[in-house]
Amino acid sequence: MEELKKSINRRKFLKLSGATSAVLALGFYIPAGAKGTEAKVFKLDDAANTLTNLNPFIQIDAGGKVTIYNHKPEMGQGVWQSIPTLIAEELNLDFEQVTVKMAIAAPAYGSMSVGGSSSVRTGWIPLRRMGAAARQMLLQAAAESWNVPVAECTTDKGIIYHKASGKQGHFGEFVDAASKLEAPKEPALKPKSECRLIGKKVMRPDVVEKVDGSAIFGIDVKVEGMLYATVSHPTVLGAKINSIDDIEALKVQGVKEVFEIERTIFGNKMPTVAIVGESYYGVLQAQKRLKIDWDLGANAQFDTAKMYQEMNALKDTEGAIHTNNGDVDAALNNASSTLERVYETPFLAHSPMEPMNITIHIKEGECEIWAPTQVSNRAQQEAATFLNIPLEKVTLHTTYLGGGFGRRLFTDFLSEGLAIAQKVNKPIKLIWTREEDTTAGPFRPGMVYSSRAAFDANGKVNAWEEKVIGPSISFNINPNANTSNVDRGAMECISDSHYEIYNFRTHFVHHPAPVALGWWRSVYASTNVFGHECFVDELAEKEGMDPMDFRIQRLSKEPRFVKVLEKVREMSNWDSPLPAGVGRGVAVARSFGSTCAHVVQVSKGDNGRYKIDKIWTALDCGQYVNPDTVKGQTEGNIVMALTAAMKDPITFKNGWAEQSNFHNYKMLRINECPPLDIHIMENEEAPGGVGEPGFPPLAPALVNALYSVSGKRIYKLPFKIEEV
Amino acid sequence: MAAINLKINGKEHQIDVDPQMPLLWAIRDFVGLTGTKFGCGMAQCGACTIHMDGIAMRSCVTPVTAAQGKEITTIEGLANGELHPLQQAWIDEQVPQCGYCQSGQIMSAAALLKRNSTPSDTEIDAAMQGNICRCGTYDRVRNAIKKASNFS
Numbered sequence: 104m105e106e107l108k109k110s111i112n113r114r115k116f117l118k119l120s121g122a123t124s125a126v127l128a129l130g131f132y133i134p135a136g137a138k139g140t141e142a143k144v145f146k147l148d149d150a151a152n153t154l155t156n157l158n159p160f161i162q163i164d165a166g167g168k169v170t171i172y173n174h175k176p177e178m179g180q181g182v183w184q185s186i187p188t189l190i191a192e193e194l195n196l197d198f199e200q201v202t203v204k205m206a207i208a209a210p211a212y213g214s215m216s217v218g219g220s221s222s223v224r225t226g227w228i229p230l231r232r233m234g235a236a237a238r239q240m241l242l243q244a245a246a247e248s249w250n251v252p253v254a255e256c257t258t259d260k261g262i263i264y265h266k267a268s269g270k271q272g273h274f275g276e277f278v279d280a281a282s283k284l285e286a287p288k289e290p291a292l293k294p295k296s297e298c299r300l301i302g303k304k305v306m307r308p309d310v311v312e313k314v315d316g317s318a319i320f321g322i323d324v325k326v327e328g329m330l331y332a333t334v335s336h337p338t339v340l341g342a343k344i345n346s347i348d349d350i351e352a353l354k355v356q357g358v359k360e361v362f363e364i365e366r367t368i369f370g371n372k373m374p375t376v377a378i379v380g381e382s383y384y385g386v387l388q389a390q391k392r393l394k395i396d397w398d399l400g401a402n403a404q405f406d407t408a409k410m411y412q413e414m415n416a417l418k419d420t421e422g423a424i425h426t427n428n429g430d431v432d433a434a435l436n437n438a439s440s441t442l443e444r445v446y447e448t449p450f451l452a453h454s455p456m457e458p459m460n461i462t463i464h465i466k467e468g469e470c471e472i473w474a475p476t477q478v479s480n481r482a483q484q485e486a487a488t489f490l491n492i493p494l495e496k497v498t499l500h501t502t503y504l505g506g507g508f509g510r511r512l513f514t515d516f517l518s519e520g521l522a523i524a525q526k527v528n529k530p531i532k533l534i535w536t537r538e539e540d541t542t543a544g545p546f547r548p549g550m551v552y553s554s555r556a557a558f559d560a561n562g563k564v565n566a567w568e569e570k571v572i573g574p575s576i577s578f579n580i581n582p583n584a585n586t587s588n589v590d591r592g593a594m595e596c597i598s599d600s601h602y603e604i605y606n607f608r609t610h611f612v613h614h615p616a617p618v619a620l621g622w623w624r625s626v627y628a629s630t631n632v633f634g635h636e637c638f639v640d641e642l643a644e645k646e647g648m649d650p651m652d653f654r655i656q657r658l659s660k661e662p663r664f665v666k667v668l669e670k671v672r673e674m675s676n677w678d679s680p681l682p683a684g685v686g687r688g689v690a691v692a693r694s695f696g697s698t699c700a701h702v703v704q705v706s707k708g709d710n711g712r713y714k715i716d717k718i719w720t721a722l723d724c725g726q727y728v729n730p731d732t733v734k735g736q737t738e739g740n741i742v743m744a745l746t747a748a749m750k751d752p753i754t755f756k757n758g759w760a761e762q763s764n765f766h767n768y769k770m771l772r773i774n775e776c777p778p779l780d781i782h783i784m785e786n787e788e789a790p791g792g793v794g795e796p797g798f799p800p801l802a803p804a805l806v807n808a809l810y811s812v813s814g815k816r817i818y819k820l821p822f823k824i825e826e827v
Numbered sequence: 828m829a830a831i832n833l834k835i836n837g838k839e840h841q842i843d844v845d846p847q848m849p850l851l852w853a854i855r856d857f858v859g860l861t862g863t864k865f866g867c868g869m870a871q872c873g874a875c876t877i878h879m880d881g882i883a884m885r886s887c888v889t890p891v892t893a894a895q896g897k898e899i900t901t902i903e904g905l906a907n908g909e910l911h912p913l914q915q916a917w918i919d920e921q922v923p924q925c926g927y928c929q930s931g932q933i934m935s936a937a938a939l940l941k942r943n944s945t946p947s948d949t950e951i952d953a954a955m956q957g958n959i960c961r962c963g964t965y966d967r968v969r970n971a972i973k974k975a976s977n978f979s
Contacts, residue, residue: 179925179962306921313926314914316862316902320927323861331856356828356845384845384852387868456866456874456927456961505864505927506961537867731921735964739924742963765871765959774952776965 167275178507181732193234208499215479220695220792235290244280321475329530336543339402348394357381367518369580422612429606434566438557446634449752450549457505461520464530542760545621552634566606625795636690636803670721675702686812690800695792697724725788740797836904862902873958876931883938902930916975924962
């Protein structure tokens with residue numbers, strides 16, 4: 104019986120990993136609660152007995168072919184190259200020698216989530232250690248076979264050498280012997296000076312598939328016999344469906360069924376209407392003919408104009424105090440002068456180019472899912488729970504994601520797809536329309552930020568109070584949350600401002616919003632830093648200081664801030680005089696473990712309108728994997744931040760979003776994208792995040808630049824540059 | 828339903844669909860070429876860009892009947908034995924991030940270079956402003972087009 108179980112497990116593992124002959128398969132298992140830095144190395148023999156604990160990251164077959172399983176969803180942030188590189192580096196391979204495959208969801212991979220700019224940061228040590236362990240085992244096997252000291256053996260590009268004897272052989276020759284060795288627990292990592300891949304520009308293997316149309320995104324998946332589905336949603340929470348008139352909809356040829364399902368978006372449930380048919384075009388036609396009588400309940404009057412009035416009115420309330428240093432009130436009471444400002448940032452939709460979609464095939468007691476998701480483990484778990492089947496009965500393939508930006512951290516479309524597939528008892532592909540993507544949330548919360556500063560007798564700022572006023576994402580997704588607490592997540596970039604102003608206090612003042620809310624690229628850093636860094640510009644002005652000098656002086660104890668500021672000062676020729684009609688602005692922020700400064704230059708064109716001439720950026724993300732990916736992510740952050748600053752907000756009226764598609768929720772286009780000059784700082788610091796830190800300081804640098812030349816301060820995003 | 832004949836990437840296809848169906852869904856769901864993408868359904872984003880007799884068209888708003896008797900080219904048919912110079916330039920410049928909009932970007936750029944082999948920056952911007960990239964690869968799109976154009 105044990106033998107049988109073992110052979111079944113082994114077969115299953117081979118199927119899982121795609122292996123057909125002897126392999127050395129290595130993984131690391133992160134026990135629940137562990138910090139994730141202790142890599143345990145598995146061999147195939149262990150795997151047969153502890154299948155559920157095994158996560159094959161590396162597989163080397165007898166022919167020497169190396170396959171690395173990437174466990175992080177690729178959404179454009181470059182993990183398809185950066186994650187396998189961490190392993191390949193320690194194996195001393197060229198990247199072209201490695202075949203990258205997407206790992207099928209399994210708990211033993213640890214976190215298969217991508218969010219918070221965390222993939223390289225969390226994988227930096229454990230993944231490299233795994234590669235180093237494999238290398239050491241192969242060297243050991245070769246040394247024993249040649250009867251030479253292991254210390255005299257080296258490896259380069261998949262070949263093991265013993266120089267003194269002239270012996271050499273490829274990895275595959277030693278796989279069998281290596282798989283019988285004990286895995287080293289904490290193998291040494293290569294010093295930075297010896298790295299051949301980490302820190303170098305390496306071509307991303309997914310790019311080739313993305314230029315010839317062969318890359319498979321979730322929306323491209325096809326399952327034999329599948330039906331197509333789409334969905335209609337309300338915008339506000341608490342809505343109900345009074346009735347559905349589907350008579351006309353069902354007349355569309357090939358349309359099968361219209362029915363109500365429940366959309367689960369963390370702790371919120373929303374009624375949804377599903378339309379299922381033989382073609383996607385057919386269900387789109389049916390959706391247009393559908394008459395749904397929504398009951399929006401208590402939120403039928405939800406209106407952003409009113410909500411912002413209410414949030415503005417909260418600026419003199421205390422809310423919940425977070426940071427509290429010194430005595431802000433005493434400084435304000437004794438101030439020679441004070442400054443008070445209020446800033447607004449809008450609700451936004453994520454709008455990844457690939458609309459939400461999922462393909463699901465429920466079979467007898469098992470389920471196969473093709474998901475463009477940022478949370479492969481969670482999606483697998485939720486599917487198992489929904490279907491009430493064991494986790495391992497859910498095979499979840501993570502496809503390429505056509506953008507994420509936080510939207511695909513939500514599994515609402517999975518919950519819908521499961522309900523639809525279960526109801527129609529056929530494989531289904533659910534695709535949302537752009538209209539649903541724009542109007543149904545989750546949205547970046549719209550926020551108000553207020554700031555007060557006190558100046559001492561010498562005119563120097565000596566106290567600062569900051570208030571973050573608005574909805575909390577974590578309260579929104581958890582209806583049981585204690586809303587009188589501080590939402591610490593909402594204090595990003597505020598709770599530790601880094602500026603040397605001793606009397607310092609921050610508040611969170613909660614004002615809920617009755618729509619689904621979500622983490623949106625750089626989350627609250629994207630809203631907080633706008634007011635924060637615009638206000639710093641006014642502090643500098645009131646002290647009569649250059650905004651760059653003021654920042655460098657007040658951040659003098661933060662060398663990484665100072666260095667990025669000095670870098671953009673040099674890049675932008677900050678100290679050179681500007682011609683009339685030209686202005687520059689600066690802003691800096693640390694988020695997700697990295698520090699970023701932008702200088703934006705604007706000028707008045709012949710038509711009297713301002714335009715952006717150029718943007719200079721310095722990013723300190725510590726050590727990094729691929730400089731070209733870091734640069735690309737920063738370009739992306741700048742473009743997304745320009746869109747958020749100057750294009751459309753999401754506004755609500757009578758309980759519905761007023762924008763619906765790219766004609767009224769516009770995106771920055773190529774003709775509006777200024778030249779970018781991005782510098783990555785070189786140092787030996789631990790890796791920081793890359794996917795988000797370029798975002799937060801962009802809008803304030805732009806607004807500060809416009810002020811320097813127009814004399815007009817902007818306190819509300821988005822604004823129209825042609826109206827400045 | 829009607830029998831529709833389409834010539835896509837040099838190959839004839841006969842499909843039986845609603846004549847009003849946009850070409851996008853015919854290409855993706857009936858012919859089975861998925862490189863052409865759905866982004867908005869209203870000719871706002873350019874992800875669905877294909878060539879019809881060499882001209883860039885938004886397939887999401889082009890009825891399938893309008894494509895009959897025309898030479899349709901999709902991203903899958905752009906390479907001719909070897910990669911189109913734009914596809915190579917896209918790789919060299921590492922343009923794509925998520926990659927979803929890139930078929931449409933490349934098809935718009937290919938139509939541009941066909942009629943203007945040495946486009947200026949302004950001409951590139953004018954030809955490419957119908958294509959949204961949410962990842963923000965615009966700077967690289969411009970560089971890649973310049974690299975593939977006769978200026979290089």
